[in-house]
Amino acid sequence: MKAILLMFVFIGVATSVKASGVKVTPGKYHDDYHLKLELVSGRYALNTEYGYNEGGQFEVFVPKVNFPIAAPNCKENIIIRMPYSHDTEANKNLYDKLNASENVTVTLEINPYVSVLSVEPLELQLENCNVFFRQKNGGYFNQL
Structure with missing residues (x-):
């Protein structure tokens, strides 16, 4: 029983830590969530x-x-997409x-396919299997 409880506590702590690098930017209609992620050779x-x-x-x-963010609906991969850019x-x-x-x-936009499980500490979960490279003013923006 203690082992199960410790495992549950460990999983909870790990989930909270996963969202620790996410920057939350309040927006007019919703919050935006951005994340720096190191793409390591052999792991992408x-x-x-x-x-x-084109674009x-x-x-x-x-x-x-x-x-670094849980994605329970995904079987294998998270797809990071670069949107059309000017x-x-x-x-x-x-x-x-x-x-x-x-x-x-790289800097990623986690919106719009993200659920906020907890605000304090921040815990996020992807609803779908894709996120986007961050965009600003019609181009890739590699900053939080």
Whole structure:
């Protein structure tokens, strides 16, 4: 019984720690959640079928075990998507680094597919299996 209780306490603490690096920005209609994530070589894969597309769009697969926010509805991977951008230079530079299997720290937008399980301490859970690279003013924005 003690082992089960300790395991439950450990899981609860681990979940709280997972969201500790998330920056919450209050918005007019909803809060925005941003996260810095280091994509480590060998722990991510580019979607080579999708490739690099018009507007600098591409996708990266990260095994959900390597993603810092719980995603119980996902079977295997979290898909990080680069949305269409007007300025694609930063997108292409990032894509080239990922294609070369470099370690890269990126900034993600966790909205809109996130549920807030607890505000204090912050605990989040992904509802779907995808998140986006952060965008601002029509381009990739690699800052919190």
